[in-house]
Amino acid sequence: MNKEAFEKGLKTRREVLGAEYVDNSIKNADAFNMPMQELVTEYCWNEIWNRPGLDRRTRSIINLSMITALNRSHELKLHVRGAINNGLSKEDIQEVFLQAAIYCGVPAAIDSFRCAKEVFAEMGI
Structure with missing residues (x-):
């Protein structure tokens, strides 16, 4: 593990997903899944999310869009929260899911709408 890349990724991960969630993920990691936490933090959150080519x-x-296509509700809820933190509105998220319905399938998009509504309710928006 590259400690510097991990720390940069951890900073970005906290900013997008929220420090409480990220810190709990790291705190609750054990010898079995800590390597996965290190991998996603270093590569997803530093090497990809910190690239200059696209904004957050x-x-x-x-x-x-991709998580809707994969129908991964737990990750979707997490990234709906991150999308709000990155400046997307409910209406922006609605448009993403409507487009995904056509290109990824209606059942996947319906599940995404359900997940997003739960997050919006939790966030009071």
Whole structure:
């Protein structure tokens, strides 16, 4: 593990997903899954999210689209929260899911709408 890349990724991960969630993920990691925490923090959150080519808002749009296509509700809820933190509105997220419905399938998009509504309720928006 590259400690500097990990720390940069950890900073970005906290800014997007929220420090409480990220710190709990790291704190609750054990010898089995800590290597995965290190991998995603170093590579996803530093090497990709910190690249200059796309802003965080755009990266959130891409993530919501791909996670909808994969039908991964836990990750979707996390990234809906991150998308709000990165400046997307409920209406922006709605548009992403409507487009995903056509290109990824209606059932996947319906699940994404359900997940987003839960997050919006939790966030009071």
